[in-house]
Amino acid sequence: MPFSIKQHLPHSLFGRAITILIVPLVVVQLVAAYVFYDRVWETVTRRLSNAVAGEIGTVVQVMARYPDPESRYWITTVSGELNSLQFVIEDGAILTNRHPGVGTGILERLLVNALNERVRRPYHLDVWGHERDVQIDIQLSNGVLAVRVPRERLFTTNTYVFVLWMVGSSLILFAVASIFMRNQVRPIEQLAAAAEEFGKGRDVPDFKPYGATEVRRAAAAFIIMRERIRRFIAQRTEMLAGVSHDLRTPLTRMKLELAMLGDAPSVAGLKSDVADMARMVESYLAFVRGEGEEQPEPTDIGKMLDELVTAARREGNSVALDAGGDLTLPLRPHAMKRSLNNLIANALRHAAQVAITAEKRGRAVEIVIDDDGPGIPAEAREDVFKPFFRLDPSRNPQTGGVGLGLTIARDVVSGHGGSIQLDNSPLGGLRARIKLPV
Numbered sequence: 001m002p003f004s005i006k007q008h009l010p011h012s013l014f015g016r017a018i019t020i021l022i023v024p025l026v027v028v029q030l031v032a033a034y035v036f037y038d039r040v041w042e043t044v045t046r047r048l049s050n051a052v053a054g055e056i057g058t059v060v061q062v063m064a065r066y067p068d069p070e071s072r073y074w075i076t077t078v079s080g081e082l083n084s085l086q087f088v089i090e091d092g093a094i095l096t097n098r099h100p101g102v103g104t105g106i107l108e109r110l111l112v113n114a115l116n117e118r119v120r121r122p123y124h125l126d127v128w129g130h131e132r133d134v135q136i137d138i139q140l141s142n143g144v145l146a147v148r149v150p151r152e153r154l155f156t157t158n159t160y161v162f163v164l165w166m167v168g169s170s171l172i173l174f175a176v177a178s179i180f181m182r183n184q185v186r187p188i189e190q191l192a193a194a195a196e197e198f199g200k201g202r203d204v205p206d207f208k209p210y211g212a213t214e215v216r217r218a219a220a221a222f223i224i225m226r227e228r229i230r231r232f233i234a235q236r237t238e239m240l241a242g243v244s245h246d247l248r249t250p251l252t253r254m255k256l257e258l259a260m261l262g263d264a265p266s267v268a269g270l271k272s273d274v275a276d277m278a279r280m281v282e283s284y285l286a287f288v289r290g291e292g293e294e295q296p297e298p299t300d301i302g303k304m305l306d307e308l309v310t311a312a313r314r315e316g317n318s319v320a321l322d323a324g325g326d327l328t329l330p331l332r333p334h335a336m337k338r339s340l341n342n343l344i345a346n347a348l349r350h351a352a353q354v355a356i357t358a359e360k361r362g363r364a365v366e367i368v369i370d371d372d373g374p375g376i377p378a379e380a381r382e383d384v385f386k387p388f389f390r391l392d393p394s395r396n397p398q399t400g401g402v403g404l405g406l407t408i409a410r411d412v413v414s415g416h417g418g419s420i421q422l423d424n425s426p427l428g429g430l431r432a433r434i435k436l437p438v
């Protein structure tokens with residue numbers, strides 16, 4: 001049978017650490033308790049039972065040897081006082097229907113053994129019938145000797161103290177370990193949270209490493225890594241901006257020179273290529289401008305979509321919007337708006353009907369943009385995210401721009417820790433599904 005102990009272990013570090021600490025302790029204590037119970041407690045109880053049975057046996061024997069009432073009175077009184085027993089003589093009585101109480105408990109068992117060995121008379125045993133005493137009735141030749149033994153004389157109360165001490169010490173250890181472990185786990189949780197936030201493009205400005213050395217090392221490494229990633233992104237953006245900016249001037253010059261060359265067929269091709277390049281450079285610059293310094297702030301995605309849809313409707317497009325609930329999350333609003341706008345613009349460009357839904361699903365906000373256009377074949381759905389990739393290679397401005405729209409959209413959404421997937425739409429065209437972690 002496939003049984004995995006892992007499934008039954010607690011999942012959190014805190015739970016595991018506590019388990020690792022507590023389980024061996026409890027096992028050790030149980031073993032100790034068992035050994036104590038089995039050995040010490042049984043031995044002590046046996047000796048106590050033997051002592052009481054011996055005392056009673058002595059009284060019974062002396063009474064048999066000196067049967068006159070005065071001696072009997074004397075022996076029961078003396079033994080009663082010295083041994084804290086209570087004797088009552090019922091003259092002429094007979095133990096009817098009274099069988100030796102064959103109890104199941106350890107005390108009954110040991111007491112029965114002791115009485116059988118040391119009293120050697122018929123008796124009746126009642127261990128639990130009285131609140132504080134054990135009742136032992138013994139058949140004598142001319143009556144019944146009723147003996148009351150305080151239960152204290154047969155029990156070691158130490159047992160309870162021992163068990164109490166065991167449980168108590170476990171609880172104290174558990175409490176101390178819990179507090180201590182909480183403090184050990186907190187810096188790890190904090191590091192995990194900081195890493196998660198950074199993955200979602202949000203900042204944790206006051207994150208500082210603390211806690212155990214290993215945790216501090218991981219946290220310090222994370223901070224350095226975070227800086228490196230930031231620097232890397234900044235460098236990428238600056239370089240793109242620089243190249244695009246520097247290409248603009250020669251391109252403008254080339255355009256002018258081409259204009260002066262007239263309308264020869266060979267020049268027409270060149271002209272169109274230069275125009276393309278100019279458009280690409282402009283797109284790059286637009287992309288880079290969006291990247292900039294924007295900081296995340298709480299933004300209502302529903303409202304943002306509403307603005308985009310209103311603008312699209314104003315231009316005469318048919319767009320349905322269904323955004324429900326509170327969809328506020330920390331976002332870089334301009335970048336996100338651009339990203340959503342790129343997707344909606346694509347849909348509007350290729351289709352007549354566009355339907356947008358937005359809702360909270362579990363720990364993410366999901367935005368779905370459906371259209372009834374031609375869609376994108378499954379094998380091209382990864383390629384369209386590449387820069388300048390277009391399904392219609394004619395660079396016809398009517399059916400598309402330069403091919404950066406989806407690239408930018410995915411870049412922005414990934415920067416927020418989210419994802420974009422393309423799929424078939426129930427409307428017949430393309431479905432773009434954006435997931436943003438809350």
Ligand SMILES: Nc1ncnc2c1ncn2[C@@H]1O[C@H](COP(=O)(O)OP(=O)(O)OP(=O)(O)O)[C@@H](O)[C@H]1O
Nearest residue numbers: 346347350375384390391400401402403404405406
């Ligand atoms: N909703 C859609 N329906 C059909 N094809 C689409 C859709 N969205 C994108 N595509 C295809 O994917 C290609 C890439 O889209 P992308 O948005 O990256 O570039 P673009 O729209 O051509 O140019 P840009 O957005 O930069 O102006 C498009 O050229 C188009 O062929």
Ligand SMILES: [Mg+2]
Nearest residue numbers: 342346405406
């Ligand atoms: Mg586009």
